[in-house]
Amino acid sequence: MNEKEKVLTHLDIPYSYELAKRMEMYRCNPVLGYRSAGSKAEFLTGEMLKKEMEEIGLSEVTKDEITVDGWEFRKAVLYVLDENGKKREIQLGAYQTNCVTDGAEEYPLVYVGKGTELDYKDIDVKNKLVLVDINQRDEWWINFPVYQAHLKGAKALIAVQQGGYGEIDEDALNAQDIAGPADAPAFSISRRDAQWLKEQLDNQQSRELWVTLEADSRVMPECKTYNITGQIPGKRKDRMIVLSAHYDSYFDGFQDDNTAVAMMFGIAKALIDAKIQPENTILICAMAAEEWGVIDSDFDWSTGAYEQVFTAHPEWVGKVIADLNFELPALAHGAGARIRSCYEYQPFLEQFLEDLPVLTRAYPEDASVVSPIETWSDDFSMAIAGIPSMVNDFTGGSFMETHYHSQFDNDEYYDPQVYQFHHELYALLILAIDATAVVPLSFTGVMKRAQEGLELVKSCENSCLEEKYETISKLLTGAEKQQEENYRWIMQKNSAYKACEDPEQRETLYQSLRQTETELLKRFKTEQDAFVRIDWYGNVFYPHEILLRNIHLLEGAKKNLEEGELSVALRKLYDVDNNAYAFMFDKEVYRHFTDYVYHQPKERLKWGYRRLMQHENLYDLVKQLLKKEEAGEKDCREETAALAKVIDKQYKMAEQTMEEIYQTVKEHFVHPIQEQ
Incomplete structure (x- = not known):
C-alpha cells in the first residue's frame, strides 16, 4: 500500500x-x-x-x-406588547458594537425604510430605535445605514435582511462584520418579527411603537x-x-x-x-x-x-x-x-x-x-x-x-x-x-492577467496611453513566454526529484534548488505588492484595471452630460470608486467611510493597507447632478468641466501605474529562472 x-x-x-x-x-x-x-x-x-x-x-x-x-455578545431581546396587551419576546442578532442597557429599557421604535438620508426627512429619531430594511448583497453594507442612524441621534439600528442573506427562512437572523465604529449600535431582526412590528405600527396608525430593549453587546x-x-x-x-x-x-x-x-x-x-x-x-x-x-x-x-x-x-x-x-x-x-x-x-x-x-x-x-x-x-x-x-x-x-x-x-x-x-x-x-523539491510556482497567469487588463486602453478616448500600451504589451508577451519556460524547467526538476531513488543524488538535487526557491518566493511577494489591489467592494483587481475602468466610466459620463443625458451619466458615476454611497447617504457618512481607509495607521487597516487606489470624491458633483435631474435642467457645462479635470488626473495616475508595471516586469519577470 x-x-x-x-x-x-x-x-x-x-x-x-x-x-x-x-x-x-x-x-x-x-x-x-x-x-x-x-x-x-x-x-x-x-x-x-x-x-x-x-x-x-x-x-x-x-x-x-x-x-x-x-x-x-451576550444578549439582545425586544419585548413588545401587542394590541391585546400580550408580551411578545423577539430575539435579536447583533453586530460588533457597544450597547449595554440597564436591565430592560423602554424606547420608541421607528421604521425608516432603507435608512438612507432621504428616509429621515421630517422624522426625529433621537434616542429611538430605528428599524430598516437592507440587502447587503445588492445595495450597500450595514455600516452605512447604521452610521446614518447614529448621526441622526438614534439609540440603535435594527436591520432586517430583505434578500441577499438569510433567505432560507422568515425567522433567519443574519450577522456580518460591521466595518464601522463601535459607538453606533446595531442589531439584526428576522423578517417575520420585523413584519409583525410594521403591522403593529400600522394598527396603531402611529409612526412610533414603544418597545423594551434588553441588550448586552460589548466591544473590547x-x-x-x-x-x-x-x-x-x-x-x-x-x-x-x-x-x-x-x-x-x-x-x-x-x-x-x-x-x-x-x-x-x-x-x-x-x-x-x-x-x-x-x-x-x-x-x-x-x-x-x-x-x-x-x-x-x-x-x-x-x-x-x-x-x-x-x-x-x-x-x-x-x-x-x-x-x-x-x-x-x-x-x-x-x-x-x-x-x-x-x-x-x-x-x-x-x-x-x-x-x-x-x-x-x-x-x-x-x-x-x-x-x-x-x-x-x-x-x-x-x-x-x-x-x-x-x-x-x-x-x-x-x-x-x-x-x-x-x-x-x-x-x-x-x-x-x-x-x-x-x-x-x-x-x-x-x-x-x-513531494516537490522546489515550489511549483508559475507566473504565466500573472503576466496574462496584466496583459488582459491593458486592453481597456483601447476604449479610452485620449491617445496618451497608446505608446505605453504598445511597449508594456510587448514586454508582457515576452514575459509570459519566459514564465512558461521557467515553469517547465521547475516541473522537470520536480519530476527528476520524484523519480530519483538514490538518496544522495536526491539530496544534491534538492540543495541545488534552494536559491531558486528563494527567488521564486521573492518574486511571488513582489508580484503581490505590485499587482494585487482591491476595489471598494473587496474585489481583487490589478491597479491599471481599476484606473482604466474609472477612465472609461468617467469619459462616458462626460459625453452623456454633453448630450444632456443626466440619468445615463449618473448611472456611470455610481460605479466610480465608492461614489454609489453619495446617492443615498449624507456627506458625513460618505466622508467617514472614505477617510477611514486613507487616514488610519497600517495596524488598523491590516490586509487592506495600500490596496485601494487613490479615491475620486464625486460627492458634491453627484448631488449637483441629482438636483439638476430632478429640476429637469440640461445645462451641465460646470459639471462637464469638473469631470474633465478628474479624467485628466486619472490619466496621469494610469500613466504612472503603467510605468511602474513596466519596471516591475522588466526587473523581475523576463529572466530564465534556472540562471538564478
Whole structure:
C-alpha cells in the first residue's frame, strides 16, 4: 500500500463530524451561539482545540498570542406588547458594537425604510430605535445605514435582511462584520418579527411603537486572543506547508467554519495514524478572529490570519511553500468542486486534478481550479504576506444567500459525501505539494492577467496611453513566454526529484534548488505588492484595471452630460470608486467611510493597507447632478468641466501605474529562472 492509499484509508469522517459538533459547545449568547473574537467562548474553544491537537499526536502545540479588538455578545431581546396587551419576546442578532442597557429599557421604535438620508426627512429619531430594511448583497453594507442612524441621534439600528442573506427562512437572523465604529449600535431582526412590528405600527396608525430593549453587546479594544498551531514534523524542518481554518463563528457556525477546522484536524490525524513522515513540516493552524477583529475599519475581517503572518510569525514568509485554507467544506457550492488559488499555483493544481485517482463521487462534474484568490477568507492575508495560498472555493451556490451567517448554519445542511471528498482531495494535495523539491510556482497567469487588463486602453478616448500600451504589451508577451519556460524547467526538476531513488543524488538535487526557491518566493511577494489591489467592494483587481475602468466610466459620463443625458451619466458615476454611497447617504457618512481607509495607521487597516487606489470624491458633483435631474435642467457645462479635470488626473495616475508595471516586469519577470 503506497502513501496515498494509506492516508485515504485512515481518513475518519465521523471523527471530523463529531469534532465539528463539539465546537458548538461554547457560546457567547446562550440562545443564539456566537464565538466571537476575544470572547470567553472563543478562548475556551481554542483551549479545547489545543488539547485535541495534542491528543491526535501533533507536536509543538502552541498558542500564538495576538492582539485584536474583541467582542462579547451576550444578549439582545425586544419585548413588545401587542394590541391585546400580550408580551411578545423577539430575539435579536447583533453586530460588533457597544450597547449595554440597564436591565430592560423602554424606547420608541421607528421604521425608516432603507435608512438612507432621504428616509429621515421630517422624522426625529433621537434616542429611538430605528428599524430598516437592507440587502447587503445588492445595495450597500450595514455600516452605512447604521452610521446614518447614529448621526441622526438614534439609540440603535435594527436591520432586517430583505434578500441577499438569510433567505432560507422568515425567522433567519443574519450577522456580518460591521466595518464601522463601535459607538453606533446595531442589531439584526428576522423578517417575520420585523413584519409583525410594521403591522403593529400600522394598527396603531402611529409612526412610533414603544418597545423594551434588553441588550448586552460589548466591544473590547486591543484584547488578547490566540491562534492555535501544531506540527507534523517533516524531514526538512524549515520548509513548511500550512493548513489553516478559523474557529471563531457567528451562531453555531457548523459549516462556517467548524467543519473546516475539523477537516484540517481529520487530515492531520490520518497522516499521523498512517505513520507518514512528510518531507516538509506540516503546520496546522486554527485561526482566531476571522469574522471580525478591528473597530471601525473597512478591513475588519481575517484579523487573526493577518496577525499570524505579519506579527506572530513573519519568519514563515520564505519558508512556507503553500497555505491550504479551508472554508465551509461539508456542502457543495456548485456542480463541481473548485480550488480557488493564487495564479501561481494554478498550473500545478490543474495537473494534480488530472492525475487524481477515483475519489468519493460527490459532484456531477469534475473538480477545477479558479483564480485569483479573493478577500473573503484568510488565504488573502497569507498571500499578500508572501505565502502562496489557496482555499476550497465556497462563494458559489445558494448557501451564501440562504444559510450563511445565520442560525440555520447547522448540520441539517451537511453532505457527508462532499465532506469526505474534500478530506480525500486535500489530503492528496498535501502529499503532492510535499513531494516537490522546489515550489511549483508559475507566473504565466500573472503576466496574462496584466496583459488582459491593458486592453481597456483601447476604449479610452485620449491617445496618451497608446505608446505605453504598445511597449508594456510587448514586454508582457515576452514575459509570459519566459514564465512558461521557467515553469517547465521547475516541473522537470520536480519530476527528476520524484523519480530519483538514490538518496544522495536526491539530496544534491534538492540543495541545488534552494536559491531558486528563494527567488521564486521573492518574486511571488513582489508580484503581490505590485499587482494585487482591491476595489471598494473587496474585489481583487490589478491597479491599471481599476484606473482604466474609472477612465472609461468617467469619459462616458462626460459625453452623456454633453448630450444632456443626466440619468445615463449618473448611472456611470455610481460605479466610480465608492461614489454609489453619495446617492443615498449624507456627506458625513460618505466622508467617514472614505477617510477611514486613507487616514488610519497600517495596524488598523491590516490586509487592506495600500490596496485601494487613490479615491475620486464625486460627492458634491453627484448631488449637483441629482438636483439638476430632478429640476429637469440640461445645462451641465460646470459639471462637464469638473469631470474633465478628474479624467485628466486619472490619466496621469494610469500613466504612472503603467510605468511602474513596466519596471516591475522588466526587473523581475523576463529572466530564465534556472540562471538564478
